[in-house]
Amino acid sequence: MNQRLPISRRKLLLGAAASFGVPAVLAGCGSGGPAPTPGQSGGNLGTVSIGSNASDEIPKKMLESVVKGFTQATTRINTVDHNTFQENINRYLRGTPEDVFTWFAGYRMQFFAEQGLATDISDVWQEIGGDYTQAFKDQSTGTDGKQYFVPFSYYPWAVFYRKSLWEEKGYEVPATLDEFTALARRMQADDIIPIAFADKDGWPAMGTFDILNMRTNGYDFHISLMGGKESWTDPKVRQVFDTWRGLMEFHQPAALGRTWQEAAQSLAQKKTGMYLLGMFVAQQFPEADRDDLDFFTFPEINPAYGTDSIDAPIDGYMISAKAKNVDGAKALLKHFAQASSQDIAAKLDPGILAASSNADTSGYSALQKRGAELVSKAKHIAQFLDRDTRPDFASTVMIPSLQSFVSEPDQLDSLLTSIEQQKANIFR
Incomplete structure (x- = not known):
């Protein structure tokens, strides 16, 4: 199977809680707000915080496993119920957001980039660009031509x-x-x-x-x-x-x-x-x-x-405009962009496909291989209603x-x- 995502030749859309620290329910997944999950400790880039909507068991464990491989900084994951995260994202980004946050490609990314709520990561893309098709780069690019998003996974x-x-x-x-x-x-x-x-x-x-x-x-x-x-x-x-x-x-x-x-x-x-x-x-x-x-x-x-x-929506990571540790956050995004990180994710989560062109698809399940094939044959790929508007x-x-x-x-x-x-x- 071709390891490069075939959607580079397809017509993709380019165009597509209060802060988590305010009400207790937004402080973490579940009532009362449990303490953020500690990640890998060490490195010399300080602490990088991650705001995550991966609240279901499998995605949550997958993210924790991927983050454990990041050794350049100490990481802390603040997991919030998926729907609560999405419903309050605007106030969250205007409040006291984490350094890095989970989000979506295309229109949804551009919307917050245009409002100055995301950090330009074009310099990160200078290093990771070779690992992605042009289609993925397009979906990570704001209306100003700069990049604000690192694709991690997608699913049909x-x-x-x-x-x-x-x-x-x-x-x-x-x-x-x-x-x-x-x-x-x-x-x-x-x-x-x-x-x-x-x-x-x-x-x-x-x-x-x-x-x-x-x-x-x-x-x-x-x-x-x-x-x-x-x-x-x-x-x-x-x-x-x-x-x-x-x-x-x-x-x-x-x-x-x-x-x-x-x-x-x-x-x-x-x-x-x-x-x-x-x-x-x-x-x-x-x-x-x-x-x-x-x-x-x-x-x-x-x-x-x-x-x-x-x-076939694309999920990934962005850096908030109010990030306290931009250097550490950019290093973490480079880690997420690595094929090895996405290989771990695709192995642990049966419902996703790796976004990197260099991902090892030989380890895909039969379902994942069928999913990649479906995307490769589609003439047009939408991001999903709430991401395309x-x-x-x-x-x-x-x-x-x-x-x-x-x-x-x-x-x-x-x-x-x-x-x-x-x-x-x-x-x-």
Whole structure:
């Protein structure tokens, strides 16, 4: 397998808590705020602090293991619940942030760089640039042409399923929406909930909207819509929601009261037949069952676009503008950029792929190899709804709007009018 990430030739988007020390709940993962996790001690660059959203067990242990290999400074990791971290990132960066923080490539990175809340790391890129494709560098570059982000990992979104269940029932991968719907009805007849679904945290439903929009209207329209350049009352957008509404009967009920982890566990337990999510769904599978996990890209809706687009978000690290130890922080980012660091991460976390072109993909699981192949074949790669648009629009408009749709899918006209009005106020 080619070790260089193939998305360098693909069209990628370029454009895409109060402080953690204030309320106690933001001081760390869990109520009361446990003390930050100490990392490797030693070195001559002092102490480097890390603000991390890797609050689930596997990502948290993965980060701790990678940081242990960094010997140039003492490190301290402050882990915050993933959703809390994202919801409060703006106030966090304006308050008393850690030196280094976990974040996302593309638009989300550019948004904070433009506000002067991130440190320019173009000098770091002069050293690490050879380890990344141009596509990754583009996704790490601000609108001023400077770099502010180091890519660490990425993962595709797809429809996941258990091979053993499908073999037992004789299910086949659908190529079109009609075949997908027919398969869902067959699963219902077998007393299996066809589609695992959860949106308690607000963001998972964004993935459903993304793929339905790209399958229906194409990548360019989707990205233009995310950029505030299209109307949410356009019949094209309505068609997306109409298609989604037609699939609602196959979704796991009571989604707003369920976390993505709980939905993933229902897939692992064979209570549900399919789950549209990122490859990190593998984190919720017992290690013994991970080889039984497989996926297919969401099927064709509009033949004009086929299955040419996917979501494949890039995660990584930035340095806050208020960093107290910039030298130590830059040294840590160089450590994160090393293929050896990302190799450790990909081995410990079955739901990610290494961003470095020099990563050793020979150690990938079958699922990871399939994930890399899916990305390599995609013509267009989106970063995910809340990364491809303004963060304020994603959090204050789209999260409640999509949750409203999931709760009351028949109130579509008023919902789309409301989204468009709010969009007009934000994208001025």
